[in-house]
Amino acid sequence: MRIFYSNDISGNIGRLDDEESRHVVKVLRMGIGDQIQVVDGAGNYYTAEITNPSHKGCEFRIIEKQEEVKKGFRLSIAIAPTKNMDRLEWFVEKATEIGVDAIVPIECKNSERKVLKTERLVKKAVSAMKQSQKASLPIINELTEIAEVLKAQFNGEKYIAHCYDMPKDNLKDIYKVGGNVLILIGPEGDFTPEEVEEAAKNGFKPVNLSSNRLRTETAGIVACCAINLINGC
16 A cells, blocks of 8 residues: 655644645545555554545544654764755665665765755655655755764764775774764765864764765765664664
């Protein structure tokens, strides 16, 4: 059964947004009494029954609720947006499918994109969440200056992936199973030496993701895969 997303659920009643409602009513031609599967993006699955099949806001009644199996760790990726938005959207889509809890677009000295609208990224994440039958939607932050990310408190391990020739551990060797983790991925021109130095001052450890040089979005996916695989996800 197709999964729908709603962030408008209160008690045992809920409502789909316009886009989801149109698909239910106009495309699938579902009506009163038909059952749908709904996720709320907060880790919950619902079996629901349609009570008002309006294409402008399909209303439903919850029959059954089930919680998603919770992971023992949280993964956050802070990544510099690519110049080509398609590549950033691809990253968000695949990272959501693989498993990521927060995506923080960061503005760096060498960033090729200084302005970012996150609405489409959120839509990509919602679509990927439903397609992969997950119930948790990653938090997608607004574009944030790297200095703010470096100084923000984080309860877990903090890593920075860069291409400079300096001592670095492999991510798979240094990360401890079950730990919360924040990984910084720089722009195509890499972080500046000053940004790398500032990261080190704020507790970020330099890591290798691969023996090959990776595109920004590829590095982000490798980081997501590595953490999830290490944790058996």
